[in-house]
Amino acid sequence: MALAYKTRKRLALAILMLGVPLYIVVAVTVVGWFERPGFLVELLIYIILGVIWAFPLKFVFKGIGQPDPDA
Template sequence: MDLKTRKRLSLLILLLGLPGYIVIAWMLLAWIDDTWGRLPIWGELLVVVGLGILWILPFKRVFSGIGKGEE
């Protein structure tokens, strides 16, 4: 995949994927609160960080080298 395509795809992922991640993380934490009760703050932090790492892993190849110039 060429650099121009990866830049456009990464912008699309950040504009649509990141807000989608925030909504899903928020809904998951609300569901956990309703089901098992409120998690301690460190538990919520672990869930959010875990989800943040999970959503970016499939797109690692798209985001690699985006900051570099055309060669």
């Protein structure tokens, strides 16, 4: 079942406003549990974590910037 454009737009906004900040806090907390790695390793970890969240949510963000196809 495909989500309607309006629903996807609202869900994308909720993810960006609530989910991403929460994800950032969780990622920083989890990385903080371990002994601090070197700068480049830590940077690589944050880059990977910064990209990985979007893959499962790709279907929500696909086509959001386009005009409403139902209109």
